Every structure is written in C-alpha cells, then in structure tokens.
Amino acid sequence: MEFQYSSIVDSSTYDTEGLCDGIDLRKSNFAFLEDRGIIRAQQDWAKYVGPLHDNLFRGSMGPRYSYISVGIPECLPERLEILAYANEFGFLYDDIFEAITDPEKSTIENNKLLGAFHEGVQSGQIIQDPESERGGWRKLQSKILHDLLAIDREGAINIVKAWAEYNQQQHRNFSTLEEYFPYRLKNAAARIWTEFILFAMGLKLSAPERAKAEDLTRPAYFALVLQNDLYSWEREYREAQAQALNDEQSQSIDVTNMMNAIWVLMQEHNHLDIAGAQELCRIKIKQYTTEYIQIVENVKGDQSLSVDLVKYVEALKYDIVGQAAWCMTCPRNHPDISFTEEQLEWMRGVVLPVAESGTPNSKALKVRSALSDSTTRMPIVASNRKMSLAKSHSGTEH
Template sequence: MRYLYSEEVQRNLYDTHGLGHNIPLRMHKDFLKEIRGTFRAQDDWSKSVNPVDGYKGGLGRPYSFMGVTVPECLPERLEIISYANEYAFLYDDELETLDLKNYSGEFTGILETFSDDSFDQKVSSKSRPEKRLLAQIYSEMGDIDHIRAETTMKAWTKFVQSAARARTVPFNTLREYIPARVIDAGQLIWFGTLTFGLALTISEEEHDVCHKLAEPGYAAMALVNDLYSWDKERVMAEKAGQDYVFNAIWVIMAETSVSEADAKEICRAEIQKLILQYSQVMDDVQTDTSLSRDLRRYLEAVRLSYIGNLVWSIYCPRYRDF
C-alpha cells in the first residue's frame, strides 16, 4: 500500500505491551477532521438523544481512534467516518445499559434503529432520534460516495442485528465465543468503514474470501478490545443487572476457573497466536495475483487497524477513565 495521508509514529513513543508483532503504527496527518467529526457527533447526540457529559469516546491523547485505525483514510472522508464511529461508540454504550438476556429477537426500542430499513433516509419527527441521526450519516456519506455508503450502511445494519443476538446467551468456552465476538466487535461495520474511507471496492465474488482471510486479524482486534475494556464492561454489566459479561476475560475465568490476572494472560497468548496467523496471511497474499488489488489493500488496512486499535486501547480515556 502506498502511504499518502499518514506518517509512521516513532516506535519509542508508544507501548504495545508485547502485542504489536512489529507492525508499524501510522497516524493520519489531518487529525483536525477527526476531532471535528467526533465533537459534532457528540453534540448532535446530546441535543437529540441524551446528554453526554462525562462520556469518553474515540478521542484521546496522544492517539485518537480513527487517526490510528484508518490512517490512510481519504481526507475528505475522515470527518464523516469519525462522526459515524463516535455514533457507534455512543450507541454501543446505550446497548451496554440493556440486559439483553431476555432479548426476544424483535427490534424494538433502541434496537429499532437498525431494523432492516435502517439505511432508508425516509424518517420523520416520529422516528427515534438515533434513527434520524443514522439517516443523517447515510446522507452525508452518500453525498460523497453513494455506492460505498450503501455498502457501509447495509453492513452496519447486519452487524448490529447479529451483535444483539450474540450478546443474549453466555458462552461456555473461548472457542465458541471468539467467532461471535468477531461479529460483535464489528467485522461487518469495519468492512464498511475501511472500504468507504479508502474508496475500496470488494466484488461480491470476493466477499467470502475477503472475510475469511481477514478473520484472524478481526479476532485479534476483538480480544484486544476485551483485554483493555474489561474493567469498563464489567462495571456496565453490573449496572445493567447482568450476571455475566460479554467479554473473553469472563469466558476464560468461567471456563478454566482461573483468576482474573491469569485470564488476562491467557487472552494475551491468544492474541499473539491470532496476530501471528494474520501475519502469515499477509505474507501469503502479497504474491497471490488471483486476489484483486483492492482486496490486498483492504487486508493491509485491517493490519494497520489492529496496531492502531491496540495502541489506542492502551492509552485511551474510554477504558481508563469511566
């Protein structure tokens, strides 16, 4: 991949806790667009849904989420994907206040936002405020790139529906949990974010192989999220009255009867195994001319997202100050 919009961060300026696998961290040059999109999303959510006082989202010092996870985003698309991602963080925090244990499969309440017609811009004053904001996101993305905006919104809808179902039942083993966590961590929504942000086209014929090749990378990202968000998610689950936490640390402790500290070490070892697998995937695809150029660029973008997500997770206020 040619790097046009990002710069590599000096290795001595950040820690990876031994999970970086020598992947270089890159940061978008135009961080102001991310700040503008993020604050605009928070402001719109405060006005339309709920006040966000004390809320911690994607911004952080010295690393903010979108700038290091989509470092090669086209500059004119960075503000809107930052807005959309902040909306996703806000929406996810709302979901964490719900006890989905008794979820019936019907998309009511806040879940109605992502019903099958969620990317339909035909909303009214009677529509849920979250749905109206979602239509605004789709409209802004569509003004830039209608085709990829539709791909993104369809992927987002499928993601939320699948994630809501995945959170309803505790998992007994890490082997069972990881595939569900890959869905919940947003493989589908991130597919939309990367393809829109980098203006990539993955043909229908390549979708299955694309998701299959990227799976270890997304699994590693999901477990990184679990490792660093554990304290926050445990507190949120307790507030929601849940007797379990949809998190790998909880699954490992329940499955193996180990301490929290030992569960974190097991999680770290699993992350290292998965990112090693993904590095092998990346080595293999470099010379595989049967794969399209955009698919190979997408897989490299996932790799950059992994290291960006890791470093952001280590330093971000969202997981440290809640």
C-alpha cells in the same frame, strides 16, 4: 501499499506491551478531522436525542490517538470526518443499548434503530420525523446516510446495509473461545467495520473477493476482538459492579452477563483467575497477530489477487496495532486519562482554527472557512473533493 495520508509513529513514544511486534503504528496526518467528527456527533446527539450521561462522553476519541486515525490511518481525508461522526454515533447508541437490562425492551429499541437503516437501504434516504419517539436518532441517521451517499453511493449503501442487518444478540453463556468468537464477531459489528475500511480507503471488492477476504482476515479479527476484551475488561467489570449495587435483588456481580473473552477463558480453563485469563488472552493475541503478519506477506506476493483485496488485507494489519494503541490510551477504558486542552475546548463548542491544531501537517490544509461554519453542520466531505494537498506535503511511502 502506498502510504499517502499517514505517518509512522515513533516507536519510542508508545508501548503496545509486545502484542503487535513487527507492525508499525501509523497515524493519519488529518487526525483533527476525526476529532471534529466525533465532537459534532456528540453535540448533535445532545441537541436532537438527549443529554449525554457524561458531559465529557468517553467514546472513540483519545488524547493521543482517536479510533479511526490509527485504526484506518490511510483513510482518505475527505472521508474521515463523516466516518468519525458515524462511528461515534455507534458508540453513543451502544452505551444506551448496553444499559438496558430488559431483553424485550432492548430488542425493541435495537429494531427501531435498524429499521431506519433498512429504510435507507431501500429508498436511499431516511425520512426525518421530529415528532416520533426516536425522531432525534433518525435525524442523525439521515445525516450520516446523506453525507456518505454524497461521497460514494455504493460504499455508503454497503455500510448502511451492514448496519441494518446488524443484530445485537443477547448475552449467553459460552464455555470456549471457539464458541464465543462467531457470536462476538457479530456483536462487535465486524462486518460494519469491514465496510468502514473499504469506504475509508475507496476500495471495491466483488462478492467472491469478499468471501476470500473474510477467510484471510479471520485471525486479524480474532486478535481485534481479544484486544478489545482485554482492555475493556476493567471498565466492563466496574459497570457490572455499579449495576449490582443498583439492583436491590443482586447479592454479587454477575460476570456471566459480561460479554468478554476474559470471562470465557476463565470458564474454559477453570483453574484460571482473572490475572491468569488476562495473560492467556495476551498470548493468544500475539499468536493471532503473528499468524496474520504472515498471511499479509503471502497475500502481497500473490499476483492472482486484486490490488484492492491486497490493500484491504494489509489495512487490517495496521488496524491491529492501531486498536491496541487506542485501547491502551483512551479515556473510554481509562477514567484517569483526560482529553487534551484543545479537545476539551472543542467539546465546549470552541472550534479552533485548523492551522492551530497540533495534529501533524494540519497547517498545510487551509480549509478553515469550510470547516468552521458550525459544529453541528454536516462536514465538507459532501463536496466529494479529493484533498490533493495530502500528497503535496510529503513524499509517498511504500
């Protein structure tokens, strides 16, 4: 894979606790665009949907690494901001969905969201209805679809179609990881993330190639699921504690309602406590990561595979270490970690000039006038221009 839009992060500046040995952490040279997309999504949500539960919403942004900048470091710069906006919309919605304890109500709410995306797949647009109960949601969904379509129609439809078919199943008990994985991959929106990666990098796969890719990348997605569950366990456990305190009929924390591999491992190996399950989870992450590194090497030497398929398979390798770095340093999982002063100023509505961003190579991107019209305006990605400056500021890596 050619590296045109990202740089290797100095390994002395981070620690993935041995989970991703053998993989370099890479970060987009245009990470400030992701932060802009994230913050605009939060501001638009507050404006059109309702106030955020926390004025400093802890979603996909981090002080060192935001989700896509390290998860898909080779994301084309002109696609990064809208993908960040869409991804943050998903975080905002998921938090609302997970807070609904009534299964019937959660199904109704989920169907309303998916119905709008179904509409987008069928007609290529989502009709805005400010008077409807979910008019704000539809406005944001319409914005997402509009900007995605302006860049890459086929890729946009694939993202929205995957989102429309996404079905958050209700929690149920699992006795083994083997039972848990298929369910968790669906609830973790693995297919949506696949479409995000393909769109981000401008990759195209045929139907047979998609089937091949799903088979090849299974260990990577297993590692990603386990990473997420390992580092979100404490947050989810705190939320379960809070819910138990608010529920007058609850006498204890109901861990069976926590969709997390740590709890599943405790059931599968009934001698394990939480610490033991966490350690076993780490071991399995390392095993799946090692297995996937070898798969990537095999794929790179397979001349029968298309260039785009090989790029996608390799991209997931960097996603593994990127998500680990994000999980370990993000305010979402760690309430004691704060955002940077620049991020906090942006969140307060003070958008700094691009050239003042501390993000690597941001000074080479002279687009302040295009970026600073409005924090709630749709991004410059709608212009569908290639940011050739990304190639001019440094040599191409291989």
